[in-house]
Amino acid sequence: MIKNILAVATVSLAFLACQPNSKKLPIIGDREVVEKVVDGKTVIDTIYPAIPNFEFLNQDSVLISDKNFENKIYVANFFFTHCPSICPTMQRNLLKAYEKFKGNSGVAFLSHSIDFKHDQPHVLKSYASKLGVDNDQWQFVTGSKADIYGISDKYLVFTKEDENVAGGYDHSGYLVLIDHEKHIRGVYDGTSEEETEKLLSDIDILLAEYK
């Protein structure tokens, strides 16, 4: 009897010990294969798309940049404060991630407003505090139309000014997970509860890469 229990215990231990290491998140985006000459030899290198440098004004009217996200993984999305459609659901779901990782300096959040006319820093500030965000781990930023719409492309998120949709802006509700090298490691539908759960567990998986 005791032997049996021991056997079961050993097997489950082995199973538990081996499992977590086996998973790694992919790098997302079209990679480019380039040939380089190193020390006289031709080598093949693969380049993955990365988020370029950026500078935006945040909810405290402070200019922040990609430097603020150095040595952090972060989740980015696009929204606007008076958006009547998908944003409330997307922000409700992102709030779950914020609350789970609050206090963990290795994880940050970055919401870009696509309504550069209305969402001035003080509007973003009031929105953030009403949502329940009370530290600088979650940044809400605004910028010029060209900068915001340009960078949304890099995050593979569609955004567009369109007077025919509710609220005046059309966009998709993706939550995009970025690693230390600024590579995209996951894209999640922020309006879906299951995909948000997946984001939560993928953040853990990605964090483990930097332990």
Added chain:
Amino acid sequence: MKLVCTLLIFGLMIIGFAQLSSCHNNNLNIQTAQYAVNGQKLYKIHCQNCHGAKGEGLGKLYPPLTDKNFLSKNRNQLACIIKNGLKGEIVINGETFNQNMPALSTLNDVDIAYILTYVTTHFGDADSTFSQDEVAQSLKDCK
């Protein structure tokens, strides 16, 4: 064959209503329950993003729909809130809110009746149908 199908659908509907009402309010009659089932579907499409699946709201941005006193005191204004939107300071469950709810002017009286039956019986403590007539009447005297 047709009869079997009809019976089957009917049976399923009864089970559906029974389930829905058993989660919350056991005393709903069949019409109220039917309105609430339809209302829940419309609620998901038009209200859930802001007010949450359980009517819990979101932080101080969107108020919960679970303030039973507010719902019963303002019963005759609820249709107006949906049709015309709402702005200005209000106190819900003891918390102050001051944001804009956009007007959902495309919803017709039946839709509003379904939604309000669902909201008032499942988040509030009402036990009767919010009828189409009641909606039409309320909309005549919006503040």
